[in-house]
Amino acid sequence: MKNKKDLNIYIDLFITFFKLGLFTIGGGMAMIPILEDIVVRKKKWLTLDEATDCIAISQSLPGVIAINMATYVGRFKKGLRGSIVATIGVIIPSFIAIILIATILSDIRDNTYVNGAFIGLKAAAVGMIIWAVIKIGKGIFNDVMSWIIGIASFVAIWIFNVNVIYVVITTSLIGVAYIKISERGKVK
Amino acid sequence: MTIYLKLFLIFSRIGLFGFGGGMAMLPLMFQGISYFNLMTQEEFADLVAVSQITPGPIAVNAATYVGFSVSGIAGAFVATLGVAIPAFVLVNIVFEFVKRFRESALVKGIFKGVRPATVAMIAVAAIIMGESTFILDYTPQWIPIVMCATSVFVVGKLKLSPILVFAIMGGIGVIVCG
Numbered sequence: 001m002k003n004k005k006d007l008n009i010y011i012d013l014f015i016t017f018f019k020l021g022l023f024t025i026g027g028g029m030a031m032i033p034i035l036e037d038i039v040v041r042k043k044k045w046l047t048l049d050e051a052t053d054c055i056a057i058s059q060s061l062p063g064v065i066a067i068n069m070a071t072y073v074g075r076f077k078k079g080l081r082g083s084i085v086a087t088i089g090v091i092i093p094s095f096i097a098i099i100l101i102a103t104i105l106s107d108i109r110d111n112t113y114v115n116g117a118f119i120g121l122k123a124a125a126v127g128m129i130i131w132a133v134i135k136i137g138k139g140i141f142n143d144v145m146s147w148i149i150g151i152a153s154f155v156a157i158w159i160f161n162v163n164v165i166y167v168v169i170t171t172s173l174i175g176v177a178y179i180k181i182s183e184r185g186k187v188k
Numbered sequence: 189m190t191i192y193l194k195l196f197l198i199f200s201r202i203g204l205f206g207f208g209g210g211m212a213m214l215p216l217m218f219q220g221i222s223y224f225n226l227m228t229q230e231e232f233a234d235l236v237a238v239s240q241i242t243p244g245p246i247a248v249n250a251a252t253y254v255g256f257s258v259s260g261i262a263g264a265f266v267a268t269l270g271v272a273i274p275a276f277v278l279v280n281i282v283f284e285f286v287k288r289f290r291e292s293a294l295v296k297g298i299f300k301g302v303r304p305a306t307v308a309m310i311a312v313a314a315i316i317m318g319e320s321t322f323i324l325d326y327t328p329q330w331i332p333i334v335m336c337a338t339s340v341f342v343v344g345k346l347k348l349s350p351i352l353v354f355a356i357m358g359g360i361g362v363i364v365c366g
Contacts, residue, residue, distance in 0.1 A: 022243050102256050130314050171304070
C-alpha cells in the first residue's frame with residue numbers, strides 16, 4: 001500500500017515538472033508563476049515562503065534555474081529519488097521539442113503566425129512575472145529592513161548592472177548581521 | 189577526444205559556471221563551441237533563436253540542439269545530461285545543508301537578506317523580458333502591453349491557470365499579430 005502511494009507521488013512529480021518544462025518559454029523566470037500556481041496553490045507541496053527559498057537558492061546557484069528548481073522541489077518532496085524524477089520531467093519536453101524542431105526548422109523560422117504566437121506568449125509571461133513580484137513581495141516586505149534590501153538590490157542589479165552573485169552574497173551577510181543584532185537585542 | 193566527451197565537457201562547464209539563467213549562459217556556451225570547432229557563428233545564432241521560442245529552459249534547449257546537430261540523438265542526450273548534472277548535484281548538497289541548519293541564525297539570516305533580493309531579481313527579469321516584448325519586437329506596441337496587463341489581471345484576480353492564459357495569449361497573438 002505504501003509502495004503504491006510512493007509510486008503515485010513519483011508519477012505526480014514527473015507529470016508536474018513535465019508540464020513546467022513544457023510551458024516554460026523564454027527561460028526559468030517565466031517558470032516562477034507556474035511553479036507557484038501548481039506547487040504552492042494546487043499541490044500544496046511547498047508553502048509560499050518555502051517556494052521563495054527554492055527560487056532564491058535556484059537563482060543564486062550556478063546552473064539552469066529550471067533544473068535547480070525541479071531538483072529542489074523533488075528533493076524536498078521525496079528525497080534523492082524525487083529529485084531525479086522531477087529533473088528528468090523538466091528536461092524531457094525540451095529534449096523532444098528541440099529534436100522535432102531542429103528537423104523542421106527552416107520551414108517555420110519566418111512564419112508570421114509563429115511570430116504572432118510568440119508575441120502573445122511573451123506578453124503573457126511578462127504579466128505573470130509582474131504578478132509573481134506582487135504576490136511574493138506581499139509575504140516578504142513586512143518590515144523596513146526587507147524594503148531597504150529589496151530596493152537596494154533592485155537598484156544594484158537594474159541600474160548599476162551588479163552581478164547577481166555579489167548581490168546574493170551581500171544580502172546574505174546583511175541578513176545574518178541583522179538577525180544576530182536583533183537576537184542580541186532580545187537577550188538584553 | 190571523442191565527440192561525446194567534448195559535448196559533455198562543454199555543457200557540464202556551462203551547468204557548473206553559468207549563473208543567472210539561460211541568456212547569461214550563452215556567451216559561455218559560444219566559447220566552448222568555438223573552442224572545439226563544433227558550429228559556425230551563423231549556426232549558433234540559429235540555435236539561440238530556436239532555444240528562445242521553444243518550450244523549456246533555454247540552456248537545456250541549447251544543449252539538446254547543439255548535441256543533436258553535431259551528432260544526432262546520442263549527442264543530444266550527452267549534452268543535455270552534461271548541462272543538468274552539475275545543477276542537480278549542487279542543489280542536492282545545498283538542500284541538505286539548509287535542512288540541517290534551518291533553525292540556525294546563519295540560515296535564517298541568509299534568507300532574511302536574500303528573500304527581498306529575490307523579489308528584486310524577479311522584478312528585473314520582468315523588465316528585461318518586457319523590454320524585448322514591448323519595445324523591440326512589434327509595433328503597435330500597445331497590443332502586447334494590453335495582453336500583458338490582462339494577464340496580470342486574470343492570473344492575479346480571477347485566478348485563471350497560467351498555462352491556460354499562455355494558451356489564450358498565444359492564440360490571440362496568432363490572430364492579431366500574425
